[in-house]
Amino acid sequence: MAIIGVLLSGCGVYDGSEIHEAVLTLLNLDRAGAEILCMAPDMEQNDVMNHLTGQPMKEKRNVLVESARIARGDIRDIREVKASDIDGLILPGGLGATKNLSNFAFKRDDAEVQPDVKRLLVEMVQAGKPIGAICIAPATLTKALSGYDPEVTIGNDPATAEAIEAMGGKHHTAGVEDICVDLRNKLVTTPAYMLGPGIRDVASGIEKLVLKVLELASL
Amino acid sequence: MAIIGVLLSGCGVYDGSEIHEAVLTLLNLDRAGAEILCMAPDMEQNDVMNHLTGQPMKEKRNVLVESARIARGDIRDIREVKASDIDGLILPGGLGATKNLSNFAFKRDDAEVQPDVKRLLVEMVQAGKPIGAICIAPATLTKALSGYDPEVTIGNDPATAEAIEAMGGKHHTAGVEDICVDLRNKLVTTPAYMLGPGIRDVASGIEKLVLKVLELASL
Numbered sequence: 357m358a359i360i361g362v363l364l365s366g367c368g369v370y371d372g373s374e375i376h377e378a379v380l381t382l383l384n385l386d387r388a389g390a391e392i393l394c395m396a397p398d399m400e401q402n403d404v405m406n407h408l409t410g411q412p413m414k415e416k417r418n419v420l421v422e423s424a425r426i427a428r429g430d431i432r433d434i435r436e437v438k439a440s441d442i443d444g445l446i447l448p449g450g451l452g453a454t455k456n457l458s459n460f461a462f463k464r465d466d467a468e469v470q471p472d473v474k475r476l477l478v479e480m481v482q483a484g485k486p487i488g489a490i491c492i493a494p495a496t497l498t499k500a501l502s503g504y505d506p507e508v509t510i511g512n513d514p515a516t517a518e519a520i521e522a523m524g525g526k527h528h529t530a531g532v533e534d535i536c537v538d539l540r541n542k543l544v545t546t547p548a549y550m551l552g553p554g555i556r557d558v559a560s561g562i563e564k565l566v567l568k569v570l571e572l573a574s575l
Numbered sequence: 576m577a578i579i580g581v582l583l584s585g586c587g588v589y590d591g592s593e594i595h596e597a598v599l600t601l602l603n604l605d606r607a608g609a610e611i612l613c614m615a616p617d618m619e620q621n622d623v624m625n626h627l628t629g630q631p632m633k634e635k636r637n638v639l640v641e642s643a644r645i646a647r648g649d650i651r652d653i654r655e656v657k658a659s660d661i662d663g664l665i666l667p668g669g670l671g672a673t674k675n676l677s678n679f680a681f682k683r684d685d686a687e688v689q690p691d692v693k694r695l696l697v698e699m700v701q702a703g704k705p706i707g708a709i710c711i712a713p714a715t716l717t718k719a720l721s722g723y724d725p726e727v728t729i730g731n732d733p734a735t736a737e738a739i740e741a742m743g744g745k746h747h748t749a750g751v752e753d754i755c756v757d758l759r760n761k762l763v764t765t766p767a768y769m770l771g772p773g774i775r776d777v778a779s780g781i782e783k784l785v786l787k788v789l790e791l792a793s794l
Contacts, residue, residue, distance in 0.1 A: 429589075
């Protein structure tokens with residue numbers, strides 16, 4: 357049975373992991389019989405957003421603690437996870453993927469990737485193990501792997517596609533039900549809520565992504 | 576197209592809505608072509624739990640604001656929602672359903688139901704419109720409808736089943752993939768994470784519940 361890591365970045369689309377994308381990832385992994393290893397960095401969130409008003413809140417929250425809400429408490433600090441512990445890794449989207457796992461949301465192609473995240477992503481590629489990235493997460497993935505000419509999709513947003521190319525990636529336009537596969541680096545990406553509009557649309561692309569990651573993990 | 580309300584109670588199994596159950600409810604409603612109206616009470620959470628350690632945190636959070644994370648911001652104060660606005664209503668589980676929507680988690684069969692929640696649940700039954708309740712949420716439903724001899728399941732936990740009977744309900748033992756249907760009151764319940772163990776098991780019962788609520792809404 358393949359062990360697949362799920363790298364979370366908080367709990368909520370505006371400051372953490374997009375909840376629907378994260379849960380759909382877990383659902384499809386469990387249905388396919390994979391063992392799931394949830395993880396997140398043990399660090400303060402870059403910000404806390406009120407999801408009702410869309411405005412920042414004067415609070416501090418921890419990425420690992422909030423991610424534990426999605427994982428029902430069964431989650432590990434990414435610092436303790438090595439590529440040898442898992443057969444594949446999936447990053448759900450949500451702004452946490454570009455606010456906490458990197459600072460792409462603020463610095464665009466000058467972004468820095470959180471050190472443990474970068475270490476694990478590079479380890480995975482060097483080990484020939486697949487990585488899936490959903491929604492905006494491919495931006496952080498591209499920055500972490502800028503030396504590997506990664507090929508990804510974030511849908512069709514021209515500014516984000518341009519930033520991805522500026523970070524050394526190649527961007528492919530795709531629809532919400534599509535996946536983009538970089539076979540050389542074993543990267544699988546899907547636009548999800550970069551396009552939406554609904555959870556059923558997003559579910560379709562995420563199911564394909566999970567099955568492709570599992571297929572590449574078994575090669 | 577049926578309009579189905581989804582009554583949330585926060586964001587996380589230990590102090591709010593169980594996230595997987597809430598997202599699976601939204602997924603199945605969207606796949607069936609229903610229009611979704613998310614709602615929650617605008618009130619302080621009874622407590623805030625650290626989902627990594629299982630311990631309480633010295634914080635205050637608002638049920639409506641945290642529920643908005645699951646609803647991606649598209650959510651209304653339950654106070655503004657009447658039974659005439661919706662064709663059916665579904666309550667996902669998680670301890671928020673018995674800490675915030677009522678205080679069953681603390682007072683068992685002496686529980687009080689949050690006033691707006693009780694008002695809407697009674698309105699729905701009086702209007703002959705279906706209500707679905709998942710996991711532990713049937714306990715709050717039973718208390719709100721104690722005058723209507725509600726028949727529900729929470730799985731097979733003897734103490735909770737006993738409390739449900741003490742509140743005027745009739746409890747039926749059921750498996751995680753089963754639904755319990757009270758045709759007279761149009762109530763549909765499923766054990767979900769009262770039994771688990773995994774998200775794929777829970778998904779099966781929730782899919783049946785959503786489809787049955789939609790069937791009853793169209794009668």
